[in-house]
Amino acid sequence: MKTSRLVAAGTVAATAVLTLSAPAFAHVSVQPEGVAAKGSYAVVNFKVPNESDTAATTRVEVNLPADHPLASVMPQKIDGWTVKVTKSKLDKPVTAHGEKIGEAVTKVTWTADGKGIEPGFFQKFPLSIGALPEDTDSLVFKAVQTYSDKSVVRWIEPQKEGAEEPEHPAPTLVLSAATEGGHHGSAAAEDASHTEESAEHTDEAASAADGSDTTARVLGVVGIVVGLAGVAYGVLAGRRRTNA
Known part of the structure; x- marks a missing residue:
């Protein structure tokens, strides 16, 4: 009986505390x-x-x-x-x-x-x-x-x-x-500035990459032409020696 009463009293007290504190x-x-x-x-x-x-x-x-x-x-x-x-x-x-x-x-x-x-x-x-x-x-x-x-x-x-x-x-x-x-506005302006600066850097990097790629292609073509010329020269030289 004492235990039941204590539990009931505790429940009522807890409910009261929650009810009183809720509006806060x-x-x-x-x-x-x-x-x-x-x-x-x-x-x-x-x-x-x-x-x-x-x-x-x-x-x-x-x-x-x-x-x-x-x-x-x-x-x-x-x-x-x-x-x-x-x-x-x-x-x-x-x-x-x-x-x-x-x-x-x-x-x-x-x-x-x-x-x-x-x-x-x-x-x-x-x-x-x-x-x-x-x-x-x-x-x-x-x-x-x-x-x-x-x-x-x-x-x-x-x-x-x-x-x-x-x-x-x-x-x-x-x-x-x-x-x-x-x-x-200062933060937005700063973000825009950073975005624009990043875009400029990206464009510069892209331009540099395009330039490097073009140079490599030109050098590659020149190398192929030089190689083919060398092969042709070797074939002609061999034929001359055979005829001699």
């Missing part, structure tokens, strides 16, 4: 595709899981950081969703990368055309953003998730250093150190 892994988050380097451009994905057992997520609103406005924000088209980009005038224009910004995208909203994100599923919402600021190590995006039953979950609580994760943390994008060259 199911919050809205943001991750870059590759690297989000300071001063560059990046594609980031907002991952939105459905935490409801009965309702679908039908609307996702992402608010961009006002303290670090981004000059370029472009959403990717997603089947089954309508996207709206909201621009607003900044209270105080800022200068970023030598460009004065007085207006910036402050909010991006996705609204489901159909069922949305059903229970047990998640959806990624990609954005191309930049240029990323160089004077901060992270960007905080506040997100609002709306369900088909009209319930709303606000993922807006900032993570304080040294503190436990809040119940509804705001998606935070960690920025890596600036890459050499600094801005978008």
